[in-house]
Amino acid sequence: MTRGKVSLAYIAKDSARKATFTKRKGGLIKKTKELISLCEIEACGILFSPYDLEPEVWRSQLKAQQVIQKFRNLSLVEQSKRMVNQESFTKENVEKIKEKVTKKRNVNQ
Amino acid sequence: MTRGKVSLAYIAKDSARKATFTKRKGGLIKKTKELISLCEIEACGILFSPYDLEPEVWRSQLKAQQVIQKFRNLSLVEQSKRMVNQESFTKENVEKIKEKVTKKRNVNQ
């Protein structure tokens, strides 16, 4: 079980890579939240991955949230400029993505 | 050693809180970097803490870096608007902070 050390190299096998991504993403979010409550700081993480349509963002408090919102609005425009070959970030998707983000945010807290 | 479970409440004692912050910040950065190399994703973390003058940012690759740069430029302006009672984020500090960020970035990779 587990590995005989940490290799830290790219995991070539698709299913294993996705499994590890999902688990470790959860771990990172948990650790971030822990640090936030232990030290009453503001923190967030941002993940761009092929496994999520939108960048994954988690954060602590209202101010960070507002800053991230601005970042996100900007980044989506930036991405739509840069990712000319990638359907999922064309301008017509921006509004849909924003909507999802708002919903998710309401659920998270 | 360690505690008899994880409490996850705010650490009231200043020195202990700072020590934990420093250790856990390091842990988060390490975990983020691991996830980045294991899965070849782009990720970053952003920390606003009383222990650092500027928000702490770590990231993976060029594109994330560019996006973060935009985010940072925005956030500094936002912060200077909001933190009217806090000297360290007045407008005259913005350029100085940007300079430090650029230096740090060059060192990091």
Add this chain to the structure above:
DNA sequence: AACTCTATGGTTAGAAG
């Protein structure tokens, strides 16, 4: 205060369902 050490609790890779 900042670094090292290390027992303990926490995270997670791989297996099993």
Add this chain to the structure above:
DNA sequence: ACTTCTAACCATAGAGT
């Protein structure tokens, strides 16, 4: 492909310096 389990590796609180 997701969930749960758990051995084994890892992070870290508190102690020592």
